[in-house]
Amino acid sequence: MSAPHPPCVILNEPQLAENIGAAARVMANFGLSDLRLVRPRDGWPQERAWASASGADWPLNDAKLFDRMEDAIADLQLVYASTARPRETQLPVLTPREAAAELSRAVVGGLATGLMFGGERAGLETADIALSHGIVTVPVDARFRSLNLAQAVAVCAYEWRLTVLDRPREAFAHNIDEPAPGEMLVGLYEHFERELDAAGFFHPPEKRPSMIRNLRVALGRARMTEQEVRTFRGVVTALSKGRGRVLAKLAAKKAETGDR
Amino acid sequence: MSAPHPPCVILNEPQLAENIGAAARVMANFGLSDLRLVRPRDGWPQERAWASASGADWPLNDAKLFDRMEDAIADLQLVYASTARPRETQLPVLTPREAAAELSRAVVGGLATGLMFGGERAGLETADIALSHGIVTVPVDARFRSLNLAQAVAVCAYEWRLTVLDRPREAFAHNIDEPAPGEMLVGLYEHFERELDAAGFFHPPEKRPSMIRNLRVALGRARMTEQEVRTFRGVVTALSKGRGRVLAKLAAKKAETGDR
Numbered sequence: 112m113s114a115p116h117p118p119c120v121i122l123n124e125p126q127l128a129e130n131i132g133a134a135a136r137v138m139a140n141f142g143l144s145d146l147r148l149v150r151p152r153d154g155w156p157q158e159r160a161w162a163s164a165s166g167a168d169w170p171l172n173d174a175k176l177f178d179r180m181e182d183a184i185a186d187l188q189l190v191y192a193s194t195a196r197p198r199e200t201q202l203p204v205l206t207p208r209e210a211a212a213e214l215s216r217a218v219v220g221g222l223a224t225g226l227m228f229g230g231e232r233a234g235l236e237t238a239d240i241a242l243s244h245g246i247v248t249v250p251v252d253a254r255f256r257s258l259n260l261a262q263a264v265a266v267c268a269y270e271w272r273l274t275v276l277d278r279p280r281e282a283f284a285h286n287i288d289e290p291a292p293g294e295m296l297v298g299l300y301e302h303f304e305r306e307l308d309a310a311g312f313f314h315p316p317e318k319r320p321s322m323i324r325n326l327r328v329a330l331g332r333a334r335m336t337e338q339e340v341r342t343f344r345g346v347v348t349a350l351s352k353g354r355g356r357v358l359a360k361l362a363a364k365k366a367e368t369g370d371r
Numbered sequence: 372m373s374a375p376h377p378p379c380v381i382l383n384e385p386q387l388a389e390n391i392g393a394a395a396r397v398m399a400n401f402g403l404s405d406l407r408l409v410r411p412r413d414g415w416p417q418e419r420a421w422a423s424a425s426g427a428d429w430p431l432n433d434a435k436l437f438d439r440m441e442d443a444i445a446d447l448q449l450v451y452a453s454t455a456r457p458r459e460t461q462l463p464v465l466t467p468r469e470a471a472a473e474l475s476r477a478v479v480g481g482l483a484t485g486l487m488f489g490g491e492r493a494g495l496e497t498a499d500i501a502l503s504h505g506i507v508t509v510p511v512d513a514r515f516r517s518l519n520l521a522q523a524v525a526v527c528a529y530e531w532r533l534t535v536l537d538r539p540r541e542a543f544a545h546n547i548d549e550p551a552p553g554e555m556l557v558g559l560y561e562h563f564e565r566e567l568d569a570a571g572f573f574h575p576p577e578k579r580p581s582m583i584r585n586l587r588v589a590l591g592r593a594r595m596t597e598q599e600v601r602t603f604r605g606v607v608t609a610l611s612k613g614r615g616r617v618l619a620k621l622a623a624k625k626a627e628t629g630d631r
Binding site for chain 1: 393396397399400401402425426427461468509510511512514515516517518519521522525526529532533536563566567570571572582585586589590592593594595599602603605606607609610611612
């Protein structure tokens with residue numbers, strides 16, 4: 112009985128070293144490392160796999176090579192086979208999400224698990240699928256089913272990763288700083304409105320209340336931080352005073368020199 | 372208003388034609404077709420993109436080419452930016468699943484939407500991210516964050532596809548007030564910035580880009596409607612010109628009458 116560890120990825124007769132490397136890379140992205148290769152077309156190892164792994168070397172360095180799928184899955188207790196078109200079979204067909212949930216439960220229970228993928232051209236043979244406990248089908252659009260091998264690994268590994276995180280919402284909770292208190296917002300609103308009053312913005316006057324409401328609603332939705340409120344007060348000051356001062360100076364100069 | 376259609380995929384400065392093709396392929400797998408390219412490094416079109424798309428030619432055939440991200444998002448009303456490491460920003464950070472749910476609601480509501488991805492090496496610049504309404508982060512393992520461009524597209528497109536398959540459950544979509552398209556927002560931003568430049572707001576000058584980014588992010592979070600954008604353009608005009616005119620008149624008067 113192996114110690115609990117993430118599912119292995121088994122590539123059956125992969126053709127392109129680039130795809131093996133790309134699969135290794137995305138495995139590393141999503142926390143998988145146990146890579147098994149069954150009869151890779153061009154032999155093993157192949158330098159191009161490392162090149163396309165972009166530094167995710169460890170799944171490649173430790174990749175195990177097999178002549179037969181039977182040997183590749185020998186130690187596994189739960190294996191799903193990924194195929195685009197579920198063939199005539201009595202195996203359950205799962206979505207990647209359902210398969211990840213099952214794998215997660217199995218791994219937590221100490222089982223050795225794996226995901227089996229077919230080669231680029233032919234996919235998995237029914238004989239290989241028959242060695243699995245269920246079929247995983249990535250829900251591709253019927254108009255274009257041909258999913259790249261590494262992309263199929265990506266989707267399954269991504270779903271696995273989500274089960275590990277388990278609480279994706281919390282792990283990726285908003286990183287937004289605390290919104291400013293209402294007091295500060297009102298200070299900003301009133302500053303804005305004072306300057307807009309001075310600029311004669313609110314016309315006709317009877318529309319002033321609803322115009323103010325609309326401005327406040329739009330600004331309020333931004334949920335500004337305290338820093339942002341300070342910045343926008345600076346903006347209001349700059350626009351209303353800065354430009355005003357420049358024009359005032361110009362006008363004063365013109366008047367003084369008699370320019371018109 | 373555009374008819375409901377799936378989000379577009381915007382690739383910013385993609386380097387490898389193979390990755391553009393791989394992105395197109397996985398877009399087709401998951402029912403996306405509107406591909407936009409901003410300054411692809413090696414120009415466009417490139418034959419190798421079609422080769423690596425494995426028959427998913429239509430996103431490539433119809434791909435639109437842009438010089439600036441501002442133009443690529445001009446017609447979009449909701450845009451998320453995919454980045455591996457959420458930088459210091461005040462934008463919300465979503466998982467691919469959360470982003471897909473938001474995009475789905477928006478699309479059902481008739482909005483034009485998009486997903487923005489950075490180039491292979493550098494990812495997205497903060498200035499581009501500032502044009503989005505939120506960040507999508509694929510939950511990669513901290514030990515190996517470097518996610519292939521097409522894999523990032525794959526995960527986001529896969530989650531989008533799941534929302535489409537789930538659509539019947541969404542009979543109760545929110546009544547979303549239509550956010551203004553990116554073009555109008557950029558117009559507002561640039562108007563704001565022009566006036567702030569004139570008012571000498573951006574100092575020291577080396578801080579200008581980050582100050583602009585922060586202003587855009589805060590305003591972008593408000594998700595203004597077209598009407599609101601028009602109102603705020605009026606606000607900017609009023610503050611910068613109106614007050615200026617008033618002060619200028621006053622100053623001119625004072626100068627004429629000899630008052631000090």
